[in-house]
Amino acid sequence: MTSATTTVLPTLAEIRRVPKVLLHDHLDGGLRPATIIELAERYGYTGLPERDPEALRAWFRASADSGSLExxxxTFSHTVAVMQTADALHRVAYECAEDLAxxxxxxxEVxxxxxxxLVGGLSLDEVVEAVSAGFAEGERDHGIKMRSLLTAMRHQARSREIAELAVRYRDRGVAGFDIAGAEAGNPPTRHxxxxxxxxxxxxxxxxxxxxAFGLPSIWQAIQWCGADRLGHGVRIIDDIVRVGEGAELGRLAHYVRDKRIPLEMCPTSNLQTGAAASLAEHPIGLLTRLRFRVTVNTDNRLMSGTTLSEEFRKLSEAFGYGWEDLRWFTLNAVKSAFIDFDGRLEIINGIVKPGYPDLR
Known part of the structure; x- marks a missing residue:
């Protein structure tokens, strides 16, 4: 990997121009504030704390900076409230594709x-079809490939139903399945x-x-449930002991690294939820140095006030990462994507490798 003493750090504008891949982004965490306000007015939602787009943007960021995952x-109660019709879901999905492109x-993968x-009367299938249609139009208009991950809430009891939904639509824009929500008291083994x-x-x-939860959560996700990737996975650092300039890995950390299990890391979000004290102290630095399969993601662009380019820029400034490192993160993400091998190779060889500065 490169170091700050030998590397000219890329600027935010330069980072925006290179091709990037995103694996962990929540649709209801990335709405435009103006869209939230317009949809609230259209559908009669009166619970918004602010009616000015910039004031609302600031409210989301401040409310998310609590240090508590719960x-x-x-904050998602407001975004979800305005996403209860097919038209609203279609619009939000289209704008998501436009913003990411x-x-x-x-x-x-969003x-x-x-x-x-379902509050407005939609069926599960209608929800998926509305979002997929918005993503498909966004693909057509903005030259980005969009795929959905269908999430089941870990504190509810519909995970099997949502898993079947994901399989039913896997050839129509859905790439996979996920569970999310507060980890404490809701282990993945319940599903x-x-x-x-x-x-x-x-x-x-x-x-x-x-x-927000420690090694047992990771162990269960992998060894009991068979997860292909770990959403966040930041607490794997608890199984690593620093020894001078090196590190000693515990059995679980060794397993995760040896099996190349992708870590969907979201640095800014982790600071907000208390998973890391500061960016300089974020485990992503050590995990990258130890060559875990680290990917960089946004989690919730509205709540974190971020973009993938900004996440890259922050990491570049904190750890001295240059183009070689940013390309490495991107290649990790492509290799970990839930699309077929030929599709991954096409992105790697046709887009990512020629899209980064010559590193020779």
Whole structure:
């Protein structure tokens, strides 16, 4: 990897221009504030704390900066409230594709929980079809490849139903399955039936694990549930002991690294939820140096006030990462994507490698 003493750090404008890949982004965490206000007015939602777009943007960021995952999750009540019709879901999905493409993202897997969008009378299938149609139009208009991950809420009991939904639509824009929500008291093993079904169906899935909860969450996600990727996984650092300039890995950390299990790391979000004290202290620095399969992601662009380019810029400034490092993160993400091998090679050889500065 490169170092700050030998590397000219890329600027934010330069980072925006290179191709990037995003694996962990929540649809209901990335709405434009103006869109939230317009949809609230259209559908009669009166619970917004602010009616000015910039004031609302600032409110989301401040409310998410609590240091608590539970408080962070409360902010979603407002975005989900305005995503209860097919038209609203279509619009939000289209704008998501447009915003990601404007940030230089060429492939994205964006997740959402269909069960949270039924208040207006939609069926689960109608929710998926509305979002997929918005993504498809965004692909056509903005040159980005969009795929969905269908999320089940870990404190609810619909995971098997959502897993079946993901399999039903896997050839129509849905790339895989996820579970999300507060980890404490809601272990992934509560949803074994869904994960066993997905494995029998040769379907891909990721699990939010090791964010607010520790190593048991990661161990269960991998060894009991069979997760292909770890959503966040930042607490794997608890199984690593620093020894001088080196490190000693415990058995679980060794397993995660040896098996190349992707870590969907979201640095700014982790600071907000208390998973790391500062960016300089974020485990991503050590995990990258130890060559775990680290990927960089946004989590919730509205709540974190961020983009993938800005996440890259922050890491570059904190750890001295140059183009070689940013390309490495991007290649890790492509290799970990829930699309077929030929599709991953096409992105790697046709877009990512020629899209970064000559590193010879």
């Amino acid at each position: 408080r962070y999750l409360e 404007a940030d230089g993202i060429v492939y994205a 997740r959402y929980a269909p069960e949270q969008h 074994l039936d869904a994960f066993e079904y997905l494995q029998r169906e040769n379907a891909h899935f990721t699990i939010h694990a090791g964010e």
